[in-house]
Amino acid sequence: MDHGFKNGTRIFFAVDFDAVDDQITANVLPHFKGINDAMADSGNPYEIGVYGSRDVCARVGAAGYSTASFLADMSSGYVGNAGHQLPDDWAYDQFVIRTLGSGDAQLDIDIDIASGRDTGQGSFNPPRPAVPDVALDRSHLPALRADLSRYMQSIGYPDMGGIGSDAKLYSNSQAVDALQDQDELITRLSNTYGMRKALIQTAVYWAMREYGLADQAADQKVVGYHLSGSGTVKDSHTGIAEISGTDAIQAWNHCIGWGYTTGKHLDAGKDADIWSVWQRLNKDNAFTVRTVALIHLWDVRGRPGGRLPPGDRVTTPRTMRLGLAEFEITELLRRYRAWDPDQEAQTHQSLAVYQLFEKYNSIARNA
Structure with missing residues (x-):
């Protein structure tokens, strides 16, 4: 709808790897059942197609989950292609790569043949405009919790706790509830700055699910440094969004300077200022x-003073807006976690969390 695709268009959902039989049974078929259920919930605006190996396409079609197949026949080494017949419902067959041009202008393209079963779309509705976010529908909270729980468990985060030094201190439900407690404020910040709520929600949720015993110990060292002069740890990433006092000061100073907010400039090199802000974050x-919102505004301008890896290639997003592209969202999530040594893997994992929050925000704002 956002891109103007008309009702009745067939969307080919991709299985872009060589799924073997047990994977098709355990993962692919339930995935396509979910697609069918979601499409039905939306009033069946689009036809459902499947892209994948011959075996994948045949089995998804036989289960009644697709109405046409787009075959990945170019992958001749796929187990799912070898020895399998062309499905009767094939619409497109991707069968060979051809090279066009030469030198710097050389381009490899995938060649397809079409059966005529699907004719694509030659005209479009006007794109659906980006609209502001609204309060989250509380009736959707159980489904949001369940979606987040399933995803986080799939990447190794149990709903509760953990073992030993890897133990995490906030559960899935605690993180969602903390966000819901702040939903009115998050909605207001979103509307004030033209920022998707999911950017704020993702930063907080991910930080809470990451916060563990080691982080708690670092926080205790900060308290010891400022209250009793013990140790050398004067700052840490703390609170429900794991923000350091130093980063918070820089973000606030940046946004005060640009007129995004008001307040007093503080000194990120001064212990008293770090401690004052750190306590509020905690x-x-x-x-x-x-x-969190101000850090995203700081990040969108390149995060001066940020700690990106040496030689890192930075793609600067446009100014903050509701219609940022996915690569721009990814960049902002990466910059938010610029202090983290595992930032690349966690950026892509947190992007999936962003997409889950955006799913429910979209339902609310387009209701």
Whole structure:
């Protein structure tokens, strides 16, 4: 709908790997059942197609989950292609790569043949405009919790706790509930700054699910440094969004300077200022949520003073807006976690969390 695809268009959902029989049974068929259920919930605006090996396409079609197949026949080494017949419902067959041009202008393209079963779409509706976010529908919270739980478990995060030094201190439900407590503020910040709520929600949710015993120990060292002069740890990533006092000060200073917010400029090199802001981050969830929004505004301008890896290639997003492209969202999520040594893997994992929050925000704002 956002891109103007008309009702009745067939969308080919991809299985872009060589899924063997047990994977098709355990993963692919339930995935396509979910697609069918979701499409039915939306009033069946689009036809459902499947892209994949011959075996994948045949089995998805036989289960009644697709109405046409787009075959990945070019992958001749796929187990799912070898010895399998062309499905009767094939619409497109991707069978060979051809090279066009030469030198710097050389381009490899996939060649397809068409049966005529599907004719694509030659005209489009006007794209659906980006609209502001609204309050999250509380009736959707159980489904949101369940979706987040399933995804986080799939990447190794149990709903509760953990073992030993890897133990995490916030559960899936605690993280969702903390966000819901701040939903009015998050909605207001989203509307004020033209920022998708999911950017704020993802930063907080991911930080809470990551916060563990080691982080708690670092926080205790910060308290010891400022209250009793013990140790050398004067700052840490703390609170429900794991923000350091230093980063918070820089983000607030940046946004005060650009007129995004008001306040007093503080000194990120001054212990008293770090401690003052750190305590608020540690105890005041509303202050932390505001700071998340300001960090995203700081990040969109390149995060001066940020700690990106040496030689890192940075793609600068456009100014903050509701219609940022996925690569721009990915860049902002990466910059938010610029201090983390596992930032690349976690950026892509947190993008999936962003997409889950955006799913439910989209349902609410387009209701």
